[in-house]
Amino acid sequence: MDKEEFRKFGHELIDFIADYRENIERYPVKSQVAPREIFNRLPPKAPEEAESMEEILDDFRQIIMPGVTHWQHPSFFAYFPANASYPSLLGEMLMSALGAQCMIWDTSPAAAELEERVLDWLKHEMSLPGTWSGVIQDTASTATLCAILTAREKHSGYQINQKGLSTANYRIYCSSETHSSIEKAVKIAGIGRGNLVLVEVDEKFSIDLTALENHIRKDIADGLVPLCIIGTIGTTSTTGVDEVSGLSALGKKYNVFVHIDAAFAGTALILPEFRYLIQGLEDADSFVFNPHKWMFTNFDCTAYYVKDKEALIRTFSILPEYLKTDNQGLVNDYRDWGVPLGRRFRALKLWFVIRRFGMEGLREKIRYHISLAEWLEQEIVEHPDFELMAPREFSLVCFRWSPSGETDLDSWNEKLLQHLNQSGAMYLTHTKVNGQYTLRIVTAQTDVTMKHVSGAWEKIMDAALQLRKASLA
Numbered sequence: 001m002d003k004e005e006f007r008k009f010g011h012e013l014i015d016f017i018a019d020y021r022e023n024i025e026r027y028p029v030k031s032q033v034a035p036r037e038i039f040n041r042l043p044p045k046a047p048e049e050a051e052s053m054e055e056i057l058d059d060f061r062q063i064i065m066p067g068v069t070h071w072q073h074p075s076f077f078a079y080f081p082a083n084a085s086y087p088s089l090l091g092e093m094l095m096s097a098l099g100a101q102c103m104i105w106d107t108s109p110a111a112a113e114l115e116e117r118v119l120d121w122l123k124h125e126m127s128l129p130g131t132w133s134g135v136i137q138d139t140a141s142t143a144t145l146c147a148i149l150t151a152r153e154k155h156s157g158y159q160i161n162q163k164g165l166s167t168a169n170y171r172i173y174c175s176s177e178t179h180s181s182i183e184k185a186v187k188i189a190g191i192g193r194g195n196l197v198l199v200e201v202d203e204k205f206s207i208d209l210t211a212l213e214n215h216i217r218k219d220i221a222d223g224l225v226p227l228c229i230i231g232t233i234g235t236t237s238t239t240g241v242d243e244v245s246g247l248s249a250l251g252k253k254y255n256v257f258v259h260i261d262a263a264f265a266g267t268a269l270i271l272p273e274f275r276y277l278i279q280g281l282e283d284a285d286s287f288v289f290n291p292h293k294w295m296f297t298n299f300d301c302t303a304y305y306v307k308d309k310e311a312l313i314r315t316f317s318i319l320p321e322y323l324k325t326d327n328q329g330l331v332n333d334y335r336d337w338g339v340p341l342g343r344r345f346r347a348l349k350l351w352f353v354i355r356r357f358g359m360e361g362l363r364e365k366i367r368y369h370i371s372l373a374e375w376l377e378q379e380i381v382e383h384p385d386f387e388l389m390a391p392r393e394f395s396l397v398c399f400r401w402s403p404s405g406e407t408d409l410d411s412w413n414e415k416l417l418q419h420l421n422q423s424g425a426m427y428l429t430h431t432k433v434n435g436q437y438t439l440r441i442v443t444a445q446t447d448v449t450m451k452h453v454s455g456a457w458e459k460i461m462d463a464a465l466q467l468r469k470a471s472l473a
């Protein structure tokens with residue numbers, strides 16, 4: 001491909017992207033293809049000869065697009081969003097064009113320094129502890145793995161890095177509601193899934209601090225070593241919130257590393273009214289949130305903050321001859337702040353987003369998303385055939401259809417979910433709350449408006465009515 005062809009198709013693709021986003025509501029939110037359908041339409045062998053961009057783009061439209069679930073559709077209410085926005089797309093495009101591999105300061109000084117500056121901005125805007133240091137990771141899962149590995153190395157005097165794991169008596173604590181990435185990190189870090197203690201939660205799905213302390217004390221009495229507590233601000237099922245000050249106090253009392261996972265809900269900390277959630281964070285050790293979820297910065301972009309950057313660096317540092325530079329110690333070489341050596345220039349898209357929205361623009365959008373959830377929550381509370389399944393904290397509403405006289409509510413709600421998702425009009429996912437099948441609706445997609453939320457609610461009520469009628473007929 002030469003420059004002229006690149007220019008031609010580049011312009012065409014920008015038009016395609018703008019049209020796609022403008023007309024996104026014409027697509028079914030959730031892809032409707034059957035398993036293996038896309039795979040079977042693709043040739044079994046790679047092409048021997050170069051193909052034209054026309055052919056490739058034609059196949060993209062015909063074969064690939066039907067198998068895409070449209071995460072940027074404003075009626076995407078599933079999981080937590082992975083939001084993009086126009087400024088982030090432009091940043092991502094430039095990032096790809098520069099193609100810089102930002103493993104150390106020397107390989108792109110602007111990448112290292114912009115990353116430091118932008119994460120300092122967010123630290124200030126979210127009132128995170130002023131002396132903490134930030135680094136961009138690919139995902140929250142990786143950041144949590146970094147936290148557990150740092151806790152392990154700090155506790156062992158960096159000896160496990162040297163000698164390997166000889167004892168496996170470390171214990172990690174989190175609530176029964178925490179994300180599966182904690183379990184994964186515990187497995188990878190060699191701690192062993194059996195040493196992950198899932199602590200009970202209260203009626204608001206917050207970790208029970210008394211139960212946590214009892215687990216810690218029992219473990220100490222049994223000769224086990226409490227290593228790390230992981231708290232959550234915004235659990236995946238219900239956006240429950242653990243009390244950070246209580247976790248920090250226990251961390252201090254028992255000399256245990258405390259990591260806070262705020263992957264989705266962390267963005268809400270740009271609103272002063274949510275700052276109370278991180279009271280006591282200065283006594284914890286690390287904190288993670290995902291701009292790629294609710295801060296309109298397309299996947300992937302995770303912000304990880306640590307109190308003791310030396311401990312993080314010591315955990316991950318490597319220094320082969322070919323990576324030595326004259327600037328050692330003077331600059332941030334982020335290769336030592338996490339797992340991969342190679343790093344993308346992710347700070348660029350985050351910088352574009354923060355500047356183009358402005359902090360006030362970001363705050364306005366987050367508040368609006370929360371107001372949509374508040375509205376829906378009220379509708380559900382007032383409807384005789386629906387019920388709220390968990391307290392609403394941010395922009396997630398957990399509910400179920402509970403028509404009077406029906407008993408098997410799990411299967412009714414499962415049917416309702418399938419029906420709604422197959423309609424293509426919206427995409428919702430489910431969870432279990434206290435063992436009961438529960439629908440989740442997250443009103444946090446970049447472009448979601450009241451029209452989408454009220455439209456979804458109308459369709460939910462209507463679909464429930466139709467299902468009931470069909471069962472009686």
Ligand SMILES: Cc1ncc(COP(=O)(O)O)c(C=O)c1O
Binds near residue numbers: 142232235261262
């Ligand atoms: C609370 C929580 N933590 C961690 C994660 C994992 O995020 P990531 O995909 O960035 O690893 C999620 C994903 O939804 C989450 O909800």
